Amino acid sequence: MGQTVIKVDQDTIFKMKKHYHSSISSKQPPHATFVAKKNGLTITAYTSGKVMFQGDQHEEEASLWGSGVKSNNKKKSSGEPELPKFLSQDHIGSDEAGTGDYFGPITVGAVFATAQQQELLRELGVQDSKNMKDDTIKKIVKDILKTDIVYSTVTLSNEKYNSLKQKNWSQVRMKAWMHHQAIKHVIGKLDGQESKGILVDKFCEPGIFYNKIRASNEQPLEGMTFLTKGESKSTCVAAASMLARYRFVQEMDKLSGMVGFNLQKGASNIVDKQIKRIINSKGEPFLDKIAKVHFANTDKAKKL
Structure with missing residues (x-):
């Protein structure tokens, strides 16, 4: 199913809601202003001003509401690989x-x-x-x-x-x-x-x-x-x-709760110091429960 997304102001959203009032659905997703279903087409307007048209003649319907149309049928430039x-x-x-x-x-x-x-x-x-x-x-x-x-x-x-x-x-x-x-x-x-x-x-x-x-x-x-x-x-x-x-x-x-302090993310020299601290307090075998022990940090910490 094809789709087109446009960005409009709140005044246009108000006009659209009035235009589609007879087709508006009682069910709508979070952050939506309205959802309308019309002749095989679904129009979903969001509070951010984005409006998505899905289904039959989505591009034509979207073009009725001004410029700024972004369609998923748009082709890539010749220098870019085509995405699936x-x-x-x-x-x-x-x-x-x-x-x-x-x-x-x-x-x-x-x-x-x-x-x-x-x-x-x-x-x-x-x-x-x-x-x-x-x-x-x-x-x-x-x-x-x-x-x-x-x-x-x-x-x-x-x-x-x-x-x-x-x-x-x-x-x-x-x-x-x-x-x-x-x-x-x-x-x-x-x-x-x-x-x-x-x-x-x-x-x-x-x-x-x-x-x-x-x-x-x-x-x-x-x-x-x-x-x-x-x-x-x-x-x-x-x-x-x-x-x-x-x-x-x-x-x-x-894991931070297990060792009693906030463990550092990544693999920096701060991590090396924390490893040394853990080895001193809980023993090296404890690392097996909380760390990827084959990383070079293990040997670096033991040399500190």
């Missing part, structure tokens, strides 16, 4: 968090959202979590969880992570397995809804990803696409990145 069409349709996106942090687990999020739900997610502030503070992510994710999107998160505890490393699992294999499981969980929850595609934020070549899934005695899913910076190209991936970060922060809070 499903990114503006109902699809699944997945992303991970915690891979470069010494303390804390790896978390993966997967999200299925319809085109209309994606517009709502953007209204809620969904974007690449790497550009946002954790407190902001927490606030937005709490709003996301109130919507009816389908999602799943998978958390790999530090103890399990370290156990898999001892079995020669690479971090790429762990991430591939986690993305695969999270996406499978989402597909299992769709209950007849159709996903037009699956986008994974690219962390390895597709062939390597598929080989890692087969190495874990599972069959790769069909219809997968891998794009770098996927969170900037797909609202579903952006939402998944925020969910993954939210879960990671939750786990970090729990």
Whole structure:
């Protein structure tokens, strides 16, 4: 289903609501001013001034309300690669968090959202979590969880992570397995809804990803696409990145409670000092419960 999104002022929103008054639906998503259904077309106006037209003749209907039309049928310039069409349709996106942090687990999020739900997610502030503070992510994710999107998160505890490393699992294999499981969980929850595609934020070549899934005695899913910076190209991936970060922060809070102080994120020299402090107070084996012990930080801390 095609769609067009325009940006208008509040005076135009008022005029539109009056124009479509006989077609206005009693059901509307959060942050919407009105939803109207007219001859196979759905018009959703948001309090921000964005108006989304979905369905038959969406571009023609949107053009009635002035300039500033942004259509998902717009072609890329010749110098840019063409993005998959499903990114503006109902699809699944997945992303991970915690891979470069010494303390804390790896978390993966997967999200299925319809085109209309994606517009709502953007209204809620969904974007690449790497550009946002954790407190902001927490606030937005709490709003996301109130919507009816389908999602799943998978958390790999530090103890399990370290156990898999001892079995020669690479971090790429762990991430591939986690993305695969999270996406499978989402597909299992769709209950007849159709996903037009699956986008994974690219962390390895597709062939390597598929080989890692087969190495874990599972069959790769069909219809997968891998794009770098996927969170900037797909609202579903952006939402998944925020969910993954939210879960990671939750786990970090729990681990901080275990050690009695706030654990530093990342892998800086501040982390090295915290590792030394933990070794002195709880012993080196305790790190297995809260950290990715194969990181170079472990040896650096022991030399302090």
